[in-house]
Amino acid sequence: MRLTKQRQVILEQLRMTKSHPTAIEVYDRVREIIPNISLGTVYRNLDVLCRQGTISRIDTCGDQKRFDGTPEDHLHLICSGCGRVQDVESELDINVDNLMNIDSEFTITGVRIEIMGVCPACSTDRKNQAGTN
């Protein structure tokens, strides 16, 4: 795999932010450094980096996929209002020992846990909306 300027900047920008941007958001950030980069290039590189495990894809509610530049073991906190994803700082002790007892024909490979919530911005929006009604 060649380390092109584009690939380098995409990864760098993804790692620079604590949020988990969508492809378009990555595109916007990268364009400030490489103005004529193609959206297709961003998509392709995010895909390549995912497949080699350097970054990871987050499937949340909402239409867009989001990307995580540091795919170590950590939990995600998802805003059900805007789809924003935040890493969870504190350790969460979840007991999934009996996962393998599931009665199914599926081959169990793991468990995906996401904490749902409402972010400060969306929370304010709701209050304002309630006030005007």
Add this chain to the structure above:
Amino acid sequence: MRLTKQRQVILEQLRMTKSHPTAIEVYDRVREIIPNISLGTVYRNLDVLCRQGTISRIDTCGDQKRFDGTPEDHLHLICSGCGRVQDVESELDINVDNLMNIDSEFTITGVRIEIMGVCPACSTDRKNQAGTN
């Protein structure tokens, strides 16, 4: 909310199956009863039923949303190969008591837990593929 034939059949067909179909799959089923139903109608009704809580939307990996006709408390088993969703029969004792201790500005509303796995069909595909390589 009016109880139209279309809305009735959509809900009925969604509840009739144990799988969690995509909008298109629901459309195909419903079309066997109301042949000239519009795909837009299916989408709109699934949306309406979700918003009033009669059914629920499942966000899995993959491009399409899936729908659950009986949104009682149960876990989902998701095939990472094809995106198929199956209900988990057995009870899974997951301890999430310390959920509220999360240090964040988000207002925590719940936790979403999905079991990941590979379904029998995708498992066979993999074996076959490995054999031909």
Add this chain to the structure above:
DNA sequence: ACGCTATTAGTAATTATTCCTGTCAGGAGG
């Protein structure tokens, strides 16, 4: 039964993502 209005069918538009094509550039070998 009547009329109001939510809902529908059909179609166009939008959005996110992928694919295609001709061109370019990184780096191995000379």
Add this chain to the structure above:
DNA sequence: CCTCCTGACAGGAATAATTACTAATAGCGT
């Protein structure tokens, strides 16, 4: 340092899922 090969690029077209629009229709309260 120069050249060639190949993976990667930009730009744009194509695809797929979903949503929006509009005129016609059909639930349902009266």
